[in-house]
Amino acid sequence: MPLVLTNVLGIAGIVVWHLQGSNRPTGRLIVQIVFFVGMSLVLYLGGISPQHVDxxxxxxxxxxxxxxxxxxxxxxxxxxxxxxxxxxxxxxRGPREAHLVRDMTVGVIYPGVALSIIGFVFGMPVGTLIATSGIVAIVFGLALQNTLGDLFSGIALTLGRTYAIGDWIRMKDGPEGRVVETNWRSANLLTAEYNIVVVPNSVLARQALTNLSRPDDTRQITLTVRIVPTQPSFAEEAMCSALQGSTRIVKDPPPIVALKRIDATAIEVDLLFRIADPADWAAARNEIIDLIYSQCEADGLALAAPATSLIFGPAAIDGEKTVRCIGARSSGAV
Structure with a gap:
């Protein structure tokens, strides 16, 4: 009778579990627990052990x-x-981490239960089977070494929550872009040039990553401007006005104008501002450069050439001595 009742409860649990539907995970869990506890109680009262049957x-x-x-x-x-x-x-956990851990749990529990059924129910020697499968696993592991490296690196990156879909990341020795897709083997990055770069998980795990989307999506840009010597406070006010006129940068926190150094040829000013989307850095930088030029024209300021390519051409105009600077712009400076 305990065996008959256990079979009835087991089959009834499967039927009720399917009737709950996939959109009711809590209801399914309650059904699983209730029927499993009922089956365990029947076997216990009947003196039957799931690990050994006489x-x-x-x-x-x-x-x-x-x-x-x-x-x-x-x-x-x-x-x-x-x-x-x-x-x-x-x-x-989040949906992505939950899906990965759930798959790992299923991959461990089902083989373990299958081996338990083979050993406890059918009385077959499980040790020999495990030893044989271990040798096969070693052969496959050596053949799929790179693939397994990507697989376990993907698991480590997911559980560590290094990045998520939509984050903009920058690799130490690799591309920079927004994460648009991840899988067991690689991550797809959408770069600023609107190209998809496929990066293996093992490469991501070995390199230092900078997540530009945390704590938020804003990104700071530093632009250096060289101005012909004038009153420093006047140059600072002109740069602040240029930054305030921008529509592409973030105003909270406000941009910063830092006087970097001064000498006989130029005042170096660092403009620090943030943008809402890392992909808009080129458009924001172009706008700021245009505003700086217009503001210098309006305030009568002259832009100084880089120190490495400085050429002075004095000229007398209307009785005033002016300095015209000719030279190529260096990287990161105006």
Whole structure:
């Protein structure tokens, strides 16, 4: 009777579990727990251990009932554990991490339950099977070394929450772009040039990454401007006015104008401002350069050439001595 009741509860649990539907994970979990506890209680009261069945007194149909009852019990045990892990992941982790950990849990529990059924229910030597499968696993591991490296690197990056879909990342020795897709093997980055770069997970795990989207998506840009010597406060006010006229930079926190150095040829000023989207750095920089030029024209300021390519051409205009600067612009300076 305990074996018959265990089989009935196991089959009824499967039917009710399917009737709950995939959109009711909590209901399915409750069904799994209730029927698993009921089956365990019946086996316990009947003096039957899921790890060992005395088949000496069971013959024919009774032996078949015993095997089916234990198979159902081990199957419900696997489903119950997976259901509990799934609910815990939904409450404590994001969708991407939850999906990965759930797949890993399923990949561990199902083989373990299958080996338990083979060993405890059918009485087959599991140790020999494990040893044989271990040799096969070593052969496949050596053949798929790079692929497995990408796989485990992807697991480490996901569990560590290094980045998420939509984050803009910069690699130490690699491309820079927005993460648009991740999988078990690689991550796809959308660069500022609107190209997709596929980067293996093992490469991402080995390199130092800068996540430009954390704590937020804003990105700071530093632009150096060289101005022909004048009153420093006047140059500072002119640069502040240029920054305030921009529509592409973030105004909170406000941009910063820092007087870097002064000598006989120029005042160097660093303009520090933030943009909302790292992909807009070129447009924002171009706008700021245009505003700086217009503001210098309006305030009568002259832009100084880089110190490495400075050529002076004095000229007398309307009785005033002016200095015209000719030279190529260096990287990062106006």
């Amino acid at each position: 088949e000496g007194n069971l013959q024919g149909f009774a032996a078949l009932l015993a095997k089916s009852a234990l198979i159902l019990w081990w199957t419900h045990l696997a489903w119950t554990i997976i259901g509990l892990v799934r609910i815990w992941l939904m409450l404590n």
